[in-house]
Amino acid sequence: MSNELSPGFADSVADAQSCFRSVLNAMARPGHLHAIGGVSAPHPLCDAAAAILLTLADHETPLWLDPMAAEASVWITFHTGAPRTPAAQAMFVMALSLPDLTGLSIGTDEMPETSATVILQVASLTTGQRYVLEGPGLREPRVVAIDGLPPDFVAIWQQNHVLYPLGVDLILCAGNQLTALPRSVSIKDA
Amino acid sequence: MNDSVRTTHPDPARRRWMAVLARAKADRIAALLAGCGALPPHTIIRGPEGGLVMVRGRAGGGGSAFNLGEMTVTRCTVRTTTGFVGHAYVAGREERRAELAAFVDALMQDQTCAADIECRVIAPLERQQMERKADRASNAAATRVQFFAMQTMRT
Numbered sequence: 225m226s227n228e229l230s231p232g233f234a235d236s237v238a239d240a241q242s243c244f245r246s247v248l249n250a251m252a253r254p255g256h257l258h259a260i261g262g263v264s265a266p267h268p269l270c271d272a273a274a275a276i277l278l279t280l281a282d283h284e285t286p287l288w289l290d291p292m293a294a295e296a297s298v299w300i301t302f303h304t305g306a307p308r309t310p311a312a313q314a315m316f317v318m319a320l321s322l323p324d325l326t327g328l329s330i331g332t333d334e335m336p337e338t339s340a341t342v343i344l345q346v347a348s349l350t351t352g353q354r355y356v357l358e359g360p361g362l363r364e365p366r367v368v369a370i371d372g373l374p375p376d377f378v379a380i381w382q383q384n385h386v387l388y389p390l391g392v393d394l395i396l397c398a399g400n401q402l403t404a405l406p407r408s409v410s411i412k413d414a
Numbered sequence: 415m416n417d418s419v420r421t422t423h424p425d426p427a428r429r430r431w432m433a434v435l436a437r438a439k440a441d442r443i444a445a446l447l448a449g450c451g452a453l454p455p456h457t458i459i460r461g462p463e464g465g466l467v468m469v470r471g472r473a474g475g476g477g478s479a480f481n482l483g484e485m486t487v488t489r490c491t492v493r494t495t496t497g498f499v500g501h502a503y504v505a506g507r508e509e510r511r512a513e514l515a516a517f518v519d520a521l522m523q524d525q526t527c528a529a530d531i532e533c534r535v536i537a538p539l540e541r542q543q544m545e546r547k548a549d550r551a552s553n554a555a556a557t558r559v560q561f562f563a564m565q566t567m568r569t
Contacts, residue, residue: 229459229491229493229499230459231457231458231459231460232459232460236463302459302460302491303460
């Protein structure tokens with residue numbers, strides 16, 4: 225397995241800072257797309273997902289990988305040092321298909337920031353099913369197209385959205401692009 | 415991690431050569447490698463990068479562990495074109511030293527050249543380190559003071 229190890233960020237400090245800024249902006253402006261560079265991801269991850277893991281995960285952030293993402297576990301553990309944990313205790317979740325959001329940590333009233341952040345790799349962020357986003361960070365409703373979410377995603381998200389200020393945040397990745405769906409955003413089918 | 419846990423290394427042979435490499439000087443490794451003929455080129459997977467490691471101490475046999483202080487450590491991971499991954503953690507900030515040590519660790523896992531590297535690089539380094547250690551020990555032993563009176567009183 226170790227023969228498959230590949231490098232992380234080309235420039236670890238600058239690339240991680242720029243990726244962090246992209247994630248921050250994505251969370252502040254739900255549905256806006258950001259491009260990420262500086263890393264060539266291991267199979268089966270996309271570049272954006274790998275970059276987010278390198279940027280956010282470390283030895284203090286318990287990580288859960290869904291069975292498909294676990295193929296890259298050697299690379300992820302080597303570069304981030306993040307301990308693997310059951311989904312319910314995870315601070316970050318790396319998934320290639322939408323996991324059961326009700327099984328993840330939603331934080332507590334005192335510390336809502338301790339909820340899980342799901343990094344979900346999808347097929348595309350420019351084509352596919354269209355959704356309308358509304359909420360903080362969006363002056364007007366924004367239409368996004370996402371290919372790779374389950375058909376009942378709007379209902380699943382509503383269950384998460386009503387928990388606000390608790391609930392999980394979602395970062396979507398495809399190729400080298402990412403966008404975020406923070407718990408504060410409400411989603412309708414377009 | 416619990417510091418009272420002492421795990422056994424799954425590969426004692428590798429532990430030995432990694433320890434030898436971690437103590438060796440960069441110029442010395444490079445000079446010995448130069449005598450090994452054609453070696454596969456390597457690419458860097460991580461580093462070489464410096465960092466701090468907390469050194470933990472324990473006073474007496476039964477005292478609890480405390481943080482003695484931090485030391486600088488440089489680590490590096492490389493992969494040879496033949497597919498072997500080598501790691502190194504060395505004390506100090508010398509990046510070239512960490513890279514060379516990681517490279518030799520990778521070569522030592524390659525059965526086609528391990529024996530050659532062992533006798534041309536690892537063995538000479540180990541011999542030199544043992545000699546230096548014995549030398550220091552004998553210098554220190556020459557200045558040793560025996561407190562016979564106290565030993566007698568204690569028994």
